[in-house]
Amino acid sequence: MQSQDVAPRPTASAGPVVDVAQAEAALVEHYPRLVRLAYLVLPPSLGRNRRVLTAHALTQRALPRRRTPSSVIPAQATGRDGDPGYAFVRLTVVRTALEAGLPLRRAAWPKRSQLPPLLPQVWGLRLFPRSGGADELALDQRLSALSAAARAAYVLRGLEKLADADVRRVLKAAGVGDPRAALAEADRVEARDPLLHSPEFDPCALHARPTDLMRRRQHMKAALAAAAAVAVCGALLALPGDGWGPEGPAAPSYAQNPAAVxxxxxxxxxxxxxxxxxxxxxxxxxxxxxxxxxxxxxxxxxxxxxxxxxxxxxxxxxxxxxxxxxxxxxxxxxxxxxxxxxxxxxxxxxxxxxxxxxxxxxxxxxxxxxxxxVDGARGAEASAVVLDRADGNVRYLTAPWVTGAAQRDLMKPAATPTALTLSADGATSPLAGPARTGACASWNALQLTDAGGSRLMTDLGELTPAHLTSGAPSAPHEATGAAALANWAPFACSLTAMRSEGVRSVNAWQYARQPLPDASGEAAWVCTRADTWRGDGTRVLAQFHTPGGTYGAVAAKAENSPACGARDSHVLAGVLWKSGTGGWYLLAAGSKDTTTVTATGGVTGSAKGPLLAVRTGQGAQAGLRGNLADGRSVTGLR
Incomplete structure (x- = not known):
């Protein structure tokens, strides 16, 4: 943002008076929204850690020092109508966030908002919001290319839902010289209002990582060495004669580690x-x-x-x-x-x-x-790495043994995949990433081919795509065959729940098929298990799919469970289901070596074998218990 974008603050005319208590109540009630507003208006060049702390600092400093007239501040259209306290605090946040982007000048003292905040401060940690996907990254890049005034206009229009006339009044009150130009510049960025509510732009839900540990250790050692030097010098000044003499064979304390260099x-x-x-x-x-x-x-x-x-x-x-x-x-x-x-x-x-x-x-x-x-990555898991994400597309760098790449929609198993070009360096042409907003109508995956066959990978928002497999946990196979693709189709959208979790592979195992009551056909029970690179954090979903349905329904889920895995390939799950005739049933299914299934609690019933169907009522709650062929018992997945 250029310095001429912000003019001197206008003098507020007579109007409703904002009391400190009224402004504090509005700030406390809407604090997460105001911090998000400040975070989005602040220049991305600050870096995510300083941007987070500055957003909190500006919001916390937005309280008026005395009763303040507020007639120039339009109120929020919904939910905060007529609240001059909220309108005043919002204006203050926008004004100071705009000031924070002004360049420092030698001839003028810096404004308080242009300096790193004194409070809040976090020592030894870097704080940043959760990483979003390709859409959020693309929006952040587009906003960073705007001037600060245009960025504020875009955010006030999309996050606060202000009409253009109200946006112009807020910008003018915040000191913007040409609000109409700011709105015209903001018009060049496509309106993606739902993305402004993404965790990517939420400075109240944060990840914490350590700062540079080596540099911090070096700074601590340097500080200790300086303190010791001061103490020694003070002692030497008190000694008679020439002090202690030469240092002898002692090595300099600032010697560097050759391996690090x-x-x-x-x-x-x-x-x-x-x-x-x-x-x-x-x-x-x-x-x-x-x-x-x-x-x-x-x-x-x-x-x-x-x-x-x-x-x-x-x-x-x-x-x-x-x-x-x-x-x-x-x-x-x-x-x-x-x-x-x-x-x-x-x-x-x-x-x-x-x-x-x-x-x-x-x-x-x-x-x-x-x-x-990526420790232990080999074969399919070492076949591709993300090079770049832009405009909802992903470009991969493939392994040297990859001979072909294609885009396949998991929800259209019978469709022919679309070929992708491979450059001489092994980079693919852009692949449309899985949809992140709106209804899940498709799920694009990367199909790679080499001398050993084909395999499917999917982008879950990380550097390495997750490997998709199908079949029993003891012997999973590639998910590129006709049966495996048909098995995956109803459950592709459930992969959304596995984004940004460090997922290494996801296996879909159809562990049971169950005839439905009232001659309603046959349902499929599928267990999808996501294993991570770190070992823990696994996510297991038992899903239920009825004939003719586009999507599967999640019947049960668990984290850090051995179910559906190579170490324990057993699962038991149940669901309340309404037949076409209006009857309600508790349906349950276990893996094939389940000898009995029993319902407890609000529903009672039992059956021999892995399948159970009991007539019940809407909203009934029940527990499940099963026995395995080897004498062990198993409970419903949870």
């Missing part, structure tokens, strides 16, 4: 031969060659390694759950460095993690650093 040297980055994978017995990331048109750009690699070791405050850092975000332990392996769309992208691999560094082509502002855990 080597890890940041672009000349020592590991580069695998392009033909290594052809003769290797391994099919993992360790045999990927270094690719990309900028693989020889030492300056770019040096920046990427330096940001990895000590990311600055403006760098957006994200990591999948359970992934350490610290510096590389030694020189990493270079997988890719090149121009991708409007960014320069570098991919490193250190044996445990993929690190992706991205910066704009026209500078280094707005750089991003992402981490994903």
């Amino acid at each position: 080597a890890a940041l040297d672009p000349g020592r980055v590991t580069r695998v031969s392009p033909a290594a994978w052809r003769t290797s017995a391994r099919t993992d990331l360790s045999v990927w060659p270094a690719r990309g048109n900028l693989a020889g750009d030492s300056a770019l690699l040096r920046r990427a390694l330096a940001v990895w070791a000590r990311p600055g405050g403006s760098v957006q850092v994200s990591a999948t759950p359970g992934t350490p975000a610290g510096a590389p332990p030694g020189p990493p392996q270079l997988l890719y460095a090149g121009d991708v769309d409007q960014a320069r992208v570098v991919l490193f691999y250190d044996g445990l993690r993929i690190a992706r560094y991205a910066e704009p082509r026209d500078g280094t502002g707005g750089a991003a650093l992402d981490f994903a855990r």
